[in-house]
Amino acid sequence: MQRFFSARSILGYAVKTRRRSFSSRSSSLLFDDTQLQFKESVSKFAQDNIAPHAERIDKTNSFPKDVNLWKLMGEFNLHGITAPEEYGGLGLGYLYHCIAMEEISRASGSVALSYGAHSNLCINQLVRNGTAAQKEKYLPKLISGEHVGALAMSEPNAGSDVVGMKCKAEKVDGGYILNGNKMWCTNGPSAETLVVYAKTDTKAGSKGITAFIIEKGMTGFSTAQKLDKLGMRGSDTCELVFENCFVPEENILDKEGKGVYVLMSGLDLERLVLAAGPLGIMQACLDNVLPYIRQREQFGRPVGEFQFIQGKVADMYTALQSSRSYVYSVARDCDNGKVDPKDCAGTILCAAERATQVALQAIQCLGGNGYINEYATGRLLRDAKLYEIGAGTSEIRRIVIGRELFKEE
Amino acid sequence: MPFLFDESSSPSFRSRNQNCLLLHLFCCSRPMKILVAVKRVVDYAVKIRVKPDKTGVETQNVKMSMNPFCEIALEEALRIKEAGFAKEVIAVSIGPSQCVDTLRTGLAMGADRGIHVETNSIFLPLTIAKILKSLADVENPGLIFLGKQAIDDDCNQTGQMVAALLGWPQATFASKVVLDKDKNVATVDREVDGGLETLNVDLPAVITTDLRLNQPRYASLPNIMKAKSKPIKKMTVQDLKVDIKSDIEILEVTEPPKRKSGVMVSSVDELIDKLKNEAHVV
Numbered sequence: 181m182q183r184f185f186s187a188r189s190i191l192g193y194a195v196k197t198r199r200r201s202f203s204s205r206s207s208s209l210l211f212d213d214t215q216l217q218f219k220e221s222v223s224k225f226a227q228d229n230i231a232p233h234a235e236r237i238d239k240t241n242s243f244p245k246d247v248n249l250w251k252l253m254g255e256f257n258l259h260g261i262t263a264p265e266e267y268g269g270l271g272l273g274y275l276y277h278c279i280a281m282e283e284i285s286r287a288s289g290s291v292a293l294s295y296g297a298h299s300n301l302c303i304n305q306l307v308r309n310g311t312a313a314q315k316e317k318y319l320p321k322l323i324s325g326e327h328v329g330a331l332a333m334s335e336p337n338a339g340s341d342v343v344g345m346k347c348k349a350e351k352v353d354g355g356y357i358l359n360g361n362k363m364w365c366t367n368g369p370s371a372e373t374l375v376v377y378a379k380t381d382t383k384a385g386s387k388g389i390t391a392f393i394i395e396k397g398m399t400g401f402s403t404a405q406k407l408d409k410l411g412m413r414g415s416d417t418c419e420l421v422f423e424n425c426f427v428p429e430e431n432i433l434d435k436e437g438k439g440v441y442v443l444m445s446g447l448d449l450e451r452l453v454l455a456a457g458p459l460g461i462m463q464a465c466l467d468n469v470l471p472y473i474r475q476r477e478q479f480g481r482p483v484g485e486f487q488f489i490q491g492k493v494a495d496m497y498t499a500l501q502s503s504r505s506y507v508y509s510v511a512r513d514c515d516n517g518k519v520d521p522k523d524c525a526g527t528i529l530c531a532a533e534r535a536t537q538v539a540l541q542a543i544q545c546l547g548g549n550g551y552i553n554e555y556a557t558g559r560l561l562r563d564a565k566l567y568e569i570g571a572g573t574s575e576i577r578r579i580v581i582g583r584e585l586f587k588e589e
Numbered sequence: 590m591p592f593l594f595d596e597s598s599s600p601s602f603r604s605r606n607q608n609c610l611l612l613h614l615f616c617c618s619r620p621m622k623i624l625v626a627v628k629r630v631v632d633y634a635v636k637i638r639v640k641p642d643k644t645g646v647e648t649q650n651v652k653m654s655m656n657p658f659c660e661i662a663l664e665e666a667l668r669i670k671e672a673g674f675a676k677e678v679i680a681v682s683i684g685p686s687q688c689v690d691t692l693r694t695g696l697a698m699g700a701d702r703g704i705h706v707e708t709n710s711i712f713l714p715l716t717i718a719k720i721l722k723s724l725a726d727v728e729n730p731g732l733i734f735l736g737k738q739a740i741d742d743d744c745n746q747t748g749q750m751v752a753a754l755l756g757w758p759q760a761t762f763a764s765k766v767v768l769d770k771d772k773n774v775a776t777v778d779r780e781v782d783g784g785l786e787t788l789n790v791d792l793p794a795v796i797t798t799d800l801r802l803n804q805p806r807y808a809s810l811p812n813i814m815k816a817k818s819k820p821i822k823k824m825t826v827q828d829l830k831v832d833i834k835s836d837i838e839i840l841e842v843t844e845p846p847k848r849k850s851g852v853m854v855s856s857v858d859e860l861i862d863k864l865k866n867e868a869h870v871v
Binding site: 217257 | 690808810
């Protein structure tokens with residue numbers, strides 16, 4: 181059966197102005213041939229199908245209406261990269277997931293963030309912690325893109341102090357009644373399946389947290405207004421409201437009271453996969469800056485000939501390459517079963533802070549034009565900043581790493 | 590049925606026709622194989638630079654890809670297989686060790702196996718055609734697909750030469766291919782200078798593909814992973830007993846002269862003078 185995405189006319193290619201720059205040649209030491217092919221394929225898909233919508237997604241603060249990006253990505257087998265093949269996944273590891281995340285982020289930061297929340301925060305948590313029945317029920321539609329997934333742990337009064345969450349789950353006959361609010365939930369407005377953490381025992385601290393699978397339409401579960409964000413616009417984020425929401429017994433993820441392990445171990449892998457997001461943004465910065473400095477002339481020469489600009493571009497490049505090496509090495513380790521929370525936090529700490537700086541420099545390289553919203557650089561900066569905050573702020577990441585180093589013998 | 594025995598023809602012609610008959614029967618009775626030649630070339634989007642020693646174009650650290658017309662050829666072969674007319678699509682590439690990457694792309698698109706004829710020499714179309722003929726003698730495909738030309742040399746010769754060496758019919762610049770399984774005939778629309786020409790070619794045949802024949806598929810992610818386990822057979826020109834001596838020697842490769850800016854002329858006389866004495870076109 182043929183699967184065709186957008187038209188690929190070779191003539192069209194020859195005529196269209198180059199959107200892709202070849203500075204994306206990452207070290208062949210990072211990837212083997214199959215991984216390079218995988219990266220090339222996702223890159224083509226993302227540039228053809230996602231990148232053209234990026235600007236409009238940012239301007240309108242919503243995904244395109246004329247094309248269903250979720251379904252498109254599902255048809256390209258992007259959602260279930262780490263899910264078993266029996267549910268429609270690819271049965272691959274975090275390295276491949278990071279490759280896909282980077283290339284989608286390069287096309288559009290907002291789409292990548294929503295994609296990351298859907299494919300890693302929701303789908304991967306179900307893969308890692310779900311029972312066979314739960315996986316059978318929820319994974320196929322999530323992996324095909326028919327349903328959108330989300331995860332909610334933070335609350336209006338519990339961000340960094342996530343264990344201090346107040347959302348309550350009272351045990352009743354046949355299940356639990358949930359009451360409370362969740363905040364900054366990516367994909368919240370459109371998700372059909374959500375992983376939600378709540379306190380089954382408010383006196384037990386972290387050991388009182390349980391993870392639940394919530395379905396859209398459950399009585400007592402509603403979403404409040406879409407949040408108006410600085411960046412990542414279009415990646416719908418909202419507040420979740422639980423008012424006496426009944427959740428059946430079989431919707432517990434893992435066991436009652438074991439939620440904190442689901443949460444914390446999930447966070448490690450979430451940080452790793454999301455760390456590929458800022459990598460894509462840094463690459464997009466280079467994609468925008470390099471053609472510009474080759475063609476923009478001042479004082480009779482391309483501005484790319486001037487030392488200051490070359491210095492900036494060199495710094496951007498090395499920031500990207502070094503972050504990339506870190507992220508993919510840690511991804512390899514995780515695929516080999518060696519998950520180190522310090523390194524998982526380290527990858528996103530490193531990549532995110534660098535991405536913000538790279539985006540600032542990208543704006544600077546474009547000068548006055550960098551300040552105009554017609555150019556992508558402004559959006560790249562606004563999108564990059566999110567990664568210093570979401571999935572644990574940079575401060576929390578530093579505490580995770582520093583505390584561990586202090587404790588280790 | 591093709592005209593097989595012409596009393597006035599030479600023995601070699603007759604024996605070639607006998608081979609054709611055998612192949613013809615062979616193809617009628619068994620589902621056929623399709624051989625697709627794919628070339629590794631400098632990517633279409635790369636800005637070409639000539640090497641300082643003028644022996645050729647810079648290919649070190651330059652992005653290489655499958656020739657776009659070869660992608661179209663492979664896509665057509667895959668569609669024919671999916672329609673049930675062929676049982677196997679074999680991708681073949683001739684060149685250095687990196688050609689394996691090009692073959693892997695072909696396998697990821699859906700080809701069943703690959704053949705890599707490894708060589709570090711630059712071969713011109715006639716040598717490539719001889720190699721492909723040797724492979725066709727071994728594999729006995731019902732169809733050989735090639736791109737109409739490669740974007741690095743624009744020769745537009747290999748397909749035609751392969752057909753001549755094999756004594757097979759050829760349909761070049763194909764913009765539409767329709768197979769008749771029962772009659773063992775391909776009806777091909779060709780894009781020619783005067784418009785569109787429709788040919789019926791008996792199989793086995795050589796078809797070269799033009800731009801508008803199809804749009805090649807993306808290599809899907811599951812297929813990329815499956816391609817890892819598909820076999821690529823390594824061969825050498827010695828294995829195929831091909832004479833690689835070339836009658837053509839590349840003397841020099843230079844960039845075309847830089848385009849000069851236009852000149853405003855003051856009168857028709859001046860224009861004619863320039864056309865005659867500077868541009869030498871009248």
